[in-house]
Amino acid sequence: MNNGHTHVLLIEDNPGDADLVRLRLVEGDSAVDVNCVSRLADGLASLTKQPPSVVLLDLNLPDSRGAETFRKVLDHAPGVPVVILSGQDDEALAMKALHQGVQDYLVKGDITSSHLERAMRYAIERQALLRSLEMSRHQQLEFKNQFLSHVSHELRTPLTCIHQFVTILIDGLAGEVNPEQRYHLQTVLNSVHQLRAMIRDLLEATRAESGKIRIEPRCITIGDLIQQAVSMMAATAKEKQVGLEVGLDSRIPFVYADPDRVLQVLINLIDNGIKFTPAEGSVLIKACIVDADPNMVYISVADSGCGIGADARALIFERLYQDPNSVDNNRSGLGLGLFIAKELVELHGGRIWVASEVGNGSTFSFTLPLYSLAKLLSPVVTYEGKLREAIVLVKVELTPLASVSRTTWKEVCQQSLETLRRCVYLDKDLVLPVTGNVGFSETLFVAASTDVERAPVMMKRIREQLEAGAGFQAAGLLKVSASAVPLPAPEDGKALPELVRAVAERITEMARLGMDLKPVPESGNGDASASKLSVPD
């Protein structure tokens, strides 16, 4: 603007007003060219094609009226300064426009040429300032991320060295150590682990802040994950003489979540629980279904520690917050754990909260979405308003050869899942979502409406199709087996949706147990049909 030409896009449908504005612009001192359009649609097209220095905008156009008009322009070209030229002196509308990002609001009848020229110049300058502010904010954030990433990398190198040599000493690779020395070395090692966790949290929090955390949900059994978390924390709890207790509702269906991330949340909460519980106390981890909210699982970690005051409760999930009354000041960490836990839970569509009273311990709870098999199962298990006569659950196990890299294996598993989806009868069969924790070998399940006699044919077809899949032969071993799903007796007189739900529960249970165990026999159902089949390899 200062030195060069000002390109003005004038969006104005009244020819008289347009001419007047043009006249005012030409009267001024600076070099101006004006592109005038009479419809908003043409204005938006011109904004895209050739962004102007400034937009002069009438609000009432043939294809848009009032506040709608400037909103559309701002959405379309957020970086271009907009000055409204209105026929009416409407202070409320003017303020609204400014708050939403318009640079100025002029009343047509009052415009002089110097007035207009100054308004345009200031609009352009203000917009440029805004842009550079936004850019420097962005740069600062980027710089902070890079800095933290660099710092965490640099901290890891000496930490690795400490870790290596301490473990060499503890393991007696440099000569025998006496019990007292071992005890001291173990203390060093614990601090190394703590430092490592802090470095990890630092990066993780940065990622959460910039929305860079990814989750990969699958069907998981929350009980297994809780047990895993508890066994990982057992040593820490034992050392502090804090008991870990687990209470699981055995009827919890599959949970749809990223197992690694849920484990991270659990460990964080259990670790906190242990930290704030005095010796001889205990931490109780529970999972249950709440009738009022049937689509979620409720998981809680309760400690018998000092509790959290109301002030701290309100802030505890904030980044970098630390309770000043926390008992264990020398082990307080960075104050990032709960912030990360909250981010992770919310990424899954759940929520996290705390209930606590000073002196009476704290209970942290979070929810995760359940996977509804019943909904998907409906076409598989019902036919003309009746339950199908027989349903078989086919189990496909994929085990990689030792030489296969994890990336290749991931691709093979993904392809196999696709193949499996293609080769079953879509209207009658269903490939269950990937179940279990992320492991090297994968287990996939197909629920098929076929009887036990016909299952071998189906298993053969699945095997052939999977083996024909690109790269499978070279990458892994395949095992296909099947088991009949015991169906509820029709004379139960239950409604169909209830029967479907019962089947879904059984299938979930069978998949959960990996079908290595015999399906749980149902009372009053005889259950003679639960035979196990296997196609010879």
Next chain:
Amino acid sequence: MEKPKILIVDDDPDLRRALKIRLRANHYDTVQASDGYSAISVAQKENPNLIILDLGLPAGDGFVVLKRLQDSDTLSDIPVIVLTARDPQSSEQKTLQAGATAFFQKPADNNELLDVIRATLPNPWPGTALPS
């Protein structure tokens, strides 16, 4: 019986020394290189059974080494375990795609690392205890 030979490539001499102690205690022979360039020449000369590779290296970083190993007629079959301070979210996929067998972030758990070494070495290796 000859022991399996592992090439340790890392620019930190202290870490090379630590890994050497740890690996020898587990009945492996070790040879070392401190930069990307010598990693290749040592590999050619010593013909190791496995390589533990850092990513941030002078004279050709870990990715350059991986590429040169892959392109070589004689070295492309040697399994490579990457052991780096870098972030797995940004580096793990890239190194596996470049041909590495496994990725560990420093500081790595000794037992996990040894497990993967045992699983990765062409087996059964005479004279080496197999994982139970």
